[in-house]
Amino acid sequence: MDDRKLLNSSRLCVIIEGAEFAKEFNYFISVQLEGEVEKRRTDISAKVTNPIFSANTFYLELPNSKAELNTRLFFSAFVVANREGSGGQARLLGECALELGPLAPALIDVKGAGTRQHLKFARYHEGKQVTVGRFLVTLRIVTEANFQEASSDVVEIFHPLPAMDPFAQFNWRVRVDFRAAVDLPLNGVSESGLPSSTLEFGWSQYLQQMPGDNETFKTKVFPNSRHPFYNQQHLY
Structure with a gap:
């Protein structure tokens, strides 16, 4: 098998950190895979020379065609x-442009730690290339089977359905597991741009009719995160 081929339904995990600039400003960094329209970006930093971004991890889809x-x-x-x-x-x-080809051996080792690269931001001034910033980026391939949000204090949410009482009237039960979300979009409301999110589940007896408040369940609000881990279960 060609070592440049990726597994089907894989994602490229990109972690941006260690940014350094010459002057104190509010900064953000965007990342884009060549040939793709969508750009991902960090939140806007505080006014510093060494910004630390909360939204610094991105999962870029690698379709089979690419x-x-x-x-x-x-x-x-x-x-x-x-x-x-x-x-x-x-x-x-x-x-900054980074060629992925030379990094292929480290990237396709899905059980490895990937690769870390020290990169520079540059621009042209009076015909010369000038370095205007530095940063670190960690890259690794994540297969769909292993694409789960890691958490050191995850509490297991799977529980058996309640035992049926053979003498009681039968009722259908639905168990809904709310796990996680990935790469939620930034917003223009909060200062950092990070979203606060909740998931909602509802049940209606009729088509094209929204469930009422009594038939709707919402998870807890997960503040300031593009990768919330809700980890809740609801029995309906």
Whole structure:
């Protein structure tokens, strides 16, 4: 098998950290797989030279049609000026392109730790390339079978359905397990841009009719996270 081929239904896990810039500004970083339209980005940092991003982990889908590592990752660093509350004006500071081909042996080892790369943001000034920032990126392939949010304090939520009473009237029961969400979009409401989310489940007896409040269940709110782990169960 060609060692550049990926397993079907795989994702590329991208973790951005260790960013360093020359001046104190509000920053955010975007990442995009070559040939894909969608860009993912971090939250907006505090006004510092070494920003630490809360939303720094991304899972980029690798469709079967693109199951080759002969492609690139594009990173862009932005400065947010005139930031007041949740507003501000984003300006491109520098860019970085990473070839995935040379990293293939480490990436396709799905049981390994992947690879960590020290990268630079650069831009052209008066015909010369100037380094405007540095950062670390960790890359690894995650197969669909292993694509689960890790948590050190996960409490098992699976429980058997209540025992049926043979002398009571039969009732259908539905057990709904709420696990996790991945890569929720950022918003323009909170200062950090991180979403606070909840999941909702409802049951209606009729088609095209929304369930009422008494037939609706909501999970707890998971604040400021693009990768919430709800870990709740509901018996309906």
